[in-house]
Amino acid sequence: MNTFTFSQATGVAAAVQDNAAHDGAAYLGGGTNLIDLMKENVARPTHLIGLKKLGLDAIENLPDGGLRLGALATNADTAYHPEVEKRYPLLNQAILAGASPQLRNMATDGGNLMQRTRCYYFYDLATPCNKREPGSGCSAIGGYTRVHAILGASEHCIATHPSDMCVALAALDTTVHVSGPNGERTIKFEDFHRLPGDQPERDNTLEPGELITGLDLPAKGFAQNFSYLKLRDRTSYAFALVSVAAALELDGNIIKDARLALGGVAHKPWRDKEAEALLIGQPATADTFRAAAAKVLAGAKGQGTNNFKIELAKRAIVRALKQATEMNQALDANAFQNSNP
Amino acid sequence: MSHSTDYIGKPTNRVDGPAKVAGTAKYAAEFNVPNLLYGYVVSSPIAKGKITKIDAAPVLALPGVHQVFSHENVPSLAWLDRSYKDDIAPGGSPFRPLHSAEIKFSMQPVALVVADTFELARYAASVLHVEYEEEAHETELAKHLDEAYEPGRGKSGYKPPKSRGNFGKGWQQGVAHMEAQYSHHAQHHNPMEMFASTVEWLGDKKLNIYDKTQGAFNSQQYVMKIFGLGKDEARVVSKYTGGGFGSGLRPQYQLFLAVLASLELKRSVRVSLTRQQMFSFGHRPETLQHVALATAEDGSLTGINHVAVAETSQFEDFTENVVGWSGTLYDCKNVSLGYRLSKLDVYTPLDMRAPGAASGSIALEIAMDEMAYAAGLDPLEFRIRNYSDFDQAQNLPYSSKALRKCYAEGAAKFGWEKRTAEPGSMKDGNLLVGWGMGGGIWDASKQPAVAKASLDADGHLTVSSGTNDIGTGTYTIMTQIAAQSMGLPLEAVTFVLGDTELPEAPVQGGSWTAASIGNSVVEACTKLGEKLLKQAQKMDHPAFKDAKIDNVEFANGQLRLRADATQAVVLRDLVQASGEPKMEAENSTVLAKLELLKPPTHSMHAHNAVFVEVKVDPELMTVHVTRVVNAVAAGRILNPKTARSQVMGSVVWGISSALMEESVMDHRFGRYMNHNYAEYHVPVNADIHDIDVIFVSEEDDKVNPLGVKGIGEVGLLGVAAAVTNAIYHATGQRVRDLPVTIDKLL
Structure with missing residues (x-):
């Protein structure tokens, strides 16, 4: 860990100014990822700007029927907020599938978007990594790739975004509010995280100094038919091998609207609108689900030790859609996969 | 009365x-003695080669940094290998920290930075410039089987396995046969408490050493011999240990470094390792095993062949008893056993809970299950038919052996008689149900x-x-x-x-x-x-x-x-x-x-039998161990409460070995890549369901006056095999490479 200075920001504008005034500054939310990265010398900010005094932790209904999550609301407070539990249970499930209660108590919603990959090579300074040190090479390619991408990777980086919460936020069409040196703007969730391409050091489309201030969920929450299915190497406190956020609007057995997003498979939460289109208007049957799964994984490429994730992802999509369809029965057979309280 | x-x-x-x-229970790194300095270890990024340059000057220039110790400035210490040998050292030449420029394994300590605060030492260590000349390393056991050799008796307690009868003949006499290869990967002990030593300088070379260890005297002897200290100059205190599992049997390098720094700087010094550095020393070695069994018409074993090849370091022959148990646990005249080591560019492996037996019982007890199926017998019935009433390996009667009771009471508690043999024949709703069993034997010493x-x-x-x-x-x-x-x-x-x-x-x-x-x-x-x-x-x-x-x-x-x-x-x-x-x-x-x-007059062992239920999702192939009954015969149980806790811990570890635990080596770097608690997976509470521990009554007036046999290791035996056997029973898939992660079942 390097030496750094610290200031506690008292307002968004002041925080942004403080950031601009320091080379190598970083915003500090819950710190559940950044502090780890600093201890490992992966992140070496010279100046930390504490955000906990900003407020921005409210969760409030929006006039259009949506819900605003303050960027500083904790993951735990968000998951257990009555409006989230009632109207966005997919988000509740996704948050509770991640991390541990202690971490969720600390971690903020904005910080959840900003967490970095858990690629083993990114974390270990003994191995080259393009994300950590652009141009040094990707050690994961040809290596141990259990938590690595099967979709949208590049020759420079095969890292995945580790979040569960973000998979649900992607499925739910969230809008991200940011504030920066050039004022405020909004970013559609699908445009927030990016694929690695030839700039794997960039996880997202934030401009330097920009700060997430809130997340807006639209009114439609798919509270009737949804599933967040997470497959991992143990039942809790492990990152997803594959996770699926599935949400359906059903008219009888016909799918009127559908959302499908995957975690653990790409550099960003992987939402597939073409696969969603294949579901819409079709009967909610295994054949329909399999067609959608095949579409999502059509361009998938394994890295050797993670080849299995392609087949696992297909099966997980089919299962998640089935669970979303059969909400009442969804809990028994898969109680183990979603056994969080 | x-x-x-x-x-x-x-x-x-x-x-x-x-x-x-x-x-109020204080651990080694919690003794805040006055005027304490903090040491932070710099670890090698390469697995083999040489240090060509250490540029300590900029680090020494930082206010508050006292010294950078490396091979360049370590004073002359004990010269002979035997001075570095602790009680548990295997044969060979023990690793000497900061001894030379040579790098022998990844994460080898190359320098110790000592500073006024832990944070400063850590920072200084992170900016210490070290240059290396890398050489090609070899860390892949499967590529070095040809060079495997039979180790000598270097390590105290290790006896080379003894074959008997004629396995070839036994194999021919058999009417049913099985033959298979088994493997498991390295595991690191990972106790909660990281290794740490706080050395209190009492003046004039007199030290109070608070050490994380499983043997205070072992640590004391080690530092006395290396640093030329008298018994009254090196008191070692270790009142509480936050988990050991074998990792504290040998003094770890932080002890050497803390004592070195204290003696050189004439100050009190603490050195504690990081979680990542907990992957830089001894571990359960990766082991490749081959088992062949043959049975006669009546299901009796006519031949047992068990061969294991394990990794060791370039400098020591770590030996453990992997295959010997296969000559004792079951009754058989023709037994052929082999155990070999292959040298790799890794640190020397180290005893880890039920060393050898945990590994050997994976192969033997899966093989026994395979043999039972090949012979058309229930796995429990098959074991009972091959019950050993006399230790054929030592040619001695047992001082006591209540394994039959373990079988009977364990099976009854579990409900084994309701098992249907056909794989995939038992269901719970959509889930496949599998019942498997295993067991083991451990020395009562x-x-x-x-x-x-x-x-x-x-x-x-x-x-x-x-x-x-x-x-x-x-x-x-x-x-x-x-x-x-x-x-x-x-x-x-x-x-x-x-x-x-x-x-x-x-x-x-x-x-x-x-x-x-x-x-x-x-x-x-x-x-x-x-x-x-x-x-x-x-x-x-x-x-x-x-x-x-x-x-x-x-x-x-x-x-x-x-x-x-x-x-x-x-x-x-x-x-x-x-x-x-x-x-x-x-x-x-x-x-x-x-x-x-004196030569022993009786074979003295603890035994167990373990019964496991798994439920497997037939599409996603996720496995959950829903029920375990572990019946243990270990003589007199002194405290059923703490004993039960120990066996429950063993069961959890067995489940871990079967399903998730593995130190993953990237051979291109010769380095374990999942070196943290997030990625080195052990079970969480949600992975563990019903565990039932039975201590069967076993009176033994020969083993020792108290009649106790010890239960630290025996509970682990056969658990991983039983889980794997249960997965076979549920799915029909026989996985022989542990852990059985989801990818191996899809």
Whole structure:
């Protein structure tokens, strides 16, 4: 860990100014990822700007029927907020599938978007990594790739975004509010995280100094038919091998609207609108689900030790859609996969 | 006659529990001695090569940095290999930290930065510029099987496996056969408490060393020999150990580094390792195994062949008993065993809970399941048909063996008779249900150890021995034994351990502590009892005038006649009358040492049988262990409560080995890549369901006077195999490469 200075920001504008005034500054939310990265010398900010005094932790209904999550609301407070539990249970499930209660108590919603990959090579300074040190090479390619991408990777980086919460936020069409040196703007969730391409050091489309201030969920929450299915190497406190956020609007057995997003498979939460289109208007049957799964994984490429994730992802999509369809029965057979309280 | 002070065999809460819960139990890195300096270890990023340059000047220029130790400035220390050999060292040439520029394994300590604060030391270590010249390394065991060799007897307790009969003939006699390869990968112990040493400089080379270890005396001898210190110059204290599992059997390099820095800087120094650095030393070695079995018409084994090849370092021959058990556990005339090592550019492996047996029982007990299917027999019935009533490997009768009871009581509790043999034939809704079993055998051994019993004038008994408690319950069971021996309530007894100023005891390992220290405590208390009787006789108690020690008993705080309990004298009155502040006695180890030299007259072992239920999602292939019954025969159980906890821990570890635990080596870097708790997966609470532990009754008057066999290791045996066998029963898929992660079942 390097030496750094610290200031506690008292307002968004002041925080942004403080950031601009320091080379190598970083915003500090819950710190559940950044502090780890600093201890490992992966992140070496010279100046930390504490955000906990900003407020921005409210969760409030929006006039259009949506819900605003303050960027500083904790993951735990968000998951257990009555409006989230009632109207966005997919988000509740996704948050509770991640991390541990202690971490969720600390971690903020904005910080959840900003967490970095858990690629083993990114974390270990003994191995080259393009994300950590652009141009040094990707050690994961040809290596141990259990938590690595099967979709949208590049020759420079095969890292995945580790979040569960973000998979649900992607499925739910969230809008991200940011504030920066050039004022405020909004970013559609699908445009927030990016694929690695030839700039794997960039996880997202934030401009330097920009700060997430809130997340807006639209009114439609798919509270009737949804599933967040997470497959991992143990039942809790492990990152997803594959996770699926599935949400359906059903008219009888016909799918009127559908959302499908995957975690653990790409550099960003992987939402597939073409696969969603294949579901819409079709009967909610295994054949329909399999067609959608095949579409999502059509361009998938394994890295050797993670080849299995392609087949696992297909099966997980089919299962998640089935669970979303059969909400009442969804809990028994898969109680183990979603056994969080 | 039973007494209120009869504690042996009764479930008893941990006497050290309150101190641990309240946080007053101090661990090695928690002794905040005055003027403490902090050392931080710099680890090698390469697996093999040389350090070509260490640029310490910029780091030394940082205010508050005291020194950068490396091979360039370490003073001349002991020269001979034997000075670096600890009690548990295997054959070969032990690793010497900061000894030369040579890099022998990834994460080798290359420098120690010492500073005023931990944070500064850590920062300084992160900017220390070290250059390396890399050489090609070899870390892949499968590529080096041809070079495997039979190791010698270098490590104490290791005996090369002995074959018997003629396996080739036995194989031909068989009507059913199985033959398969098994493998598992490296595992690291990963106790919660990281390795740490706080060395308190008391002036003039005199050190108080607070060390994380499973053997204070082992650590003391190690630093005495290397640094030329006397016994009174290097006191080692280790009152609490936050988990060991074998990792603390050998002194780790932070001890060397902390002592070095303290002696050189003449200051108190603490060095603690990081979680990542916990992957930089001994581990359960990756092992490749081959098993072939043949059975006659009646299901009796006609031949057993078990060969294992394991990794070791370039500098030491780490040996463990992987295959030997296959010549003991089942009855068979023709047994062919082999054990070889292959040298790789890794650190020397290290004993890890049930060393050897845990690995060997994976192969043997999966093979037994495969053989049962090939022979058309129920796996339990198959084992019963091949029950060994006589140890053919040692050619000795068993001192006791209640494995049949383990089979019977375990199967009954589990409901094994409802099992249908066909894989995939049992279901729970959509889930596939699998029932599998396994078991194992572990040595019941005893080492010479000294204990001292001391009764003060207030009637408080303090019993001490320099052993360790790695969380197993040593404090508690020794308190129980001492209290019962002297007829005192638990509250009137204190057991003291973990200090080289106490009577000498061996490292805590091998499941021998209960037997070794426990019997010593009994002997010391008996000797103290004799002194107390003499004192009573001196005091002119007419009732005791001609009494021998066998005519009296110690109960309810009194010395009294067995024949007439009303003839009694209070113990503290005896001490008070003696005119001394306390009365003391120590046991002698002369007999125990002689015993070790004599050829054994009996085969002394603990056994277990474990029954496992898994439920498998037939599409996603996720596996959950829903039920485990582990029936253990380990002689007399001193404290069923702490014993049960130990066996439950074993079961959890067995599930971990079967399903998730693995140190993943990237051979391109020769480095374990999942070196943290997030990615080195062990079970969480949600992975663990019903665990039932049964201790079957097993009386044994030959193994040792207390009749205890130790339970630290035996509970682990066969668990991983039973889980794997259950997965086969559920799915029809036989996975022979552990852990059985989801990708191997899809």
